[in-house]
Amino acid sequence: MGEDVETLKRRTPLLDYLRQHNWTGHPASRSEFVGLCPLHEESQPSFYVNTRKNVFYCHGCGQGGDLIRFVQLWRGLSFRQSLACLDPEIAPEADFSALLEQAAALYRQQLDNYPEARSYLSKRGLQDPTLIRELDIGYAPGGILRRHLTAQGYSFDVLRRLGLINAHGADALYQRIVFPLHRDERVVNLYGRSIGSAFAHRFLPGGKGGLYAWEKVRNCSEVILVEGLFDYAAVRQAGFSNATCSLGTHLNDTQLRQLCEGDRTVYVTFDIDQNQSGQQAADQLVHRLVVHGISARRVLLPEGHDPNSFFVQGGNAHQFQSLVEAAQP
Numbered sequence: 001m002g003e004d005v006e007t008l009k010r011r012t013p014l015l016d017y018l019r020q021h022n023w024t025g026h027p028a029s030r031s032e033f034v035g036l037c038p039l040h041e042e043s044q045p046s047f048y049v050n051t052r053k054n055v056f057y058c059h060g061c062g063q064g065g066d067l068i069r070f071v072q073l074w075r076g077l078s079f080r081q082s083l084a085c086l087d088p089e090i091a092p093e094a095d096f097s098a099l100l101e102q103a104a105a106l107y108r109q110q111l112d113n114y115p116e117a118r119s120y121l122s123k124r125g126l127q128d129p130t131l132i133r134e135l136d137i138g139y140a141p142g143g144i145l146r147r148h149l150t151a152q153g154y155s156f157d158v159l160r161r162l163g164l165i166n167a168h169g170a171d172a173l174y175q176r177i178v179f180p181l182h183r184d185e186r187v188v189n190l191y192g193r194s195i196g197s198a199f200a201h202r203f204l205p206g207g208k209g210g211l212y213a214w215e216k217v218r219n220c221s222e223v224i225l226v227e228g229l230f231d232y233a234a235v236r237q238a239g240f241s242n243a244t245c246s247l248g249t250h251l252n253d254t255q256l257r258q259l260c261e262g263d264r265t266v267y268v269t270f271d272i273d274q275n276q277s278g279q280q281a282a283d284q285l286v287h288r289l290v291v292h293g294i295s296a297r298r299v300l301l302p303e304g305h306d307p308n309s310f311f312v313q314g315g316n317a318h319q320f321q322s323l324v325e326a327a328q329p
């Protein structure tokens with residue numbers, strides 16, 4: 001961060017910034033300009049800019065400092081907000097979201113170029129091209145993201161800070177199927193599922209946001225909740241439009257609040273694994289929801305199954321519907 005601030009100040013000298021914002025100064029000495037103070041009302045100039053030190057000082061109001069300090073005082077912003085307003089590459093979530101959208105778009109374009117990605121999707125039972133497009137699914141082959149984004153003016157440092165690339169410049173989601181995660185139509189994170197043996201699941205830093213595709217189901221009186229995105233895709237592909245996904249069995253506060261914001265029944269359809277961890281998580285969640293006045297039921301898949309494997313191994317929509325109807329409180 002310290003280095004960024006210095007770079008930023010070098011790139012935008014204080015005098016240039018002031019002039020861009022219509023400040024008029026006259027030379028007062030070899031390295032000083034003087035003019036009316038933008039920070040207080042005055043009729044005689046007492047605002048000095050030292051171009052050698054790149055700082056200002058006002059003899060009228062006693063304020064002084066560097067470019068960032070000036071922006072803070074002038075626009076009434078915090079230090080961080082001032083940085084953000086001086087450099088769109090720094091900080092604001094809005095720009096991070098645009099950058100994530102760019103990365104997601106690039107990965108989406110790659111999906112068809114890599115047969116291994118397509119074959120992984122079909123191995124996980126995901127074949128419907130309309131759904132694949134709707135979910136914006138992409139593939140990170142590795143080795144192209146950094147060049148693509150730096151060519152658009154994003155700095156290496158910003159890509160690093162967002163977690164899109166590692167210290168060597170390689171894609172963090174290298175050889176992963178990529179799902180963009182949205183919140184209010186903005187991309188807030190990317191989820192990557194390895195198609196090989198590398199760490200299976202990976203998010204970029206910054207949290208998973210709310211429930212997946214929540215806008216689609218928020219008005220449904222019955223919601224099917226699954227824990228993984230491939231489960232979600234399988235359930236959607238089977239025709240259940242009222243599904244959402246918590247991206248793990250532990251719901252964050254936002255996700256819990258979303259489920260509780262209306263009058264509905266939640267069908268918790270977590271993995272049924274041999275070590276019982278999915279069942280325990282489902283029990284706890286059902287309990288949490290009931291405490292909040294929400295009707296919740298556990299859908300019991302056959303032993304050893306998650307919704308994805310249920311469909312991949314031949315389960316059909318009718319059978320799944322029967323399991324949902326048989327769900328227990």
Ligand SMILES: [Zn+2]
Nearest residue numbers: 037040058061
């Ligand atoms: Zn002043």
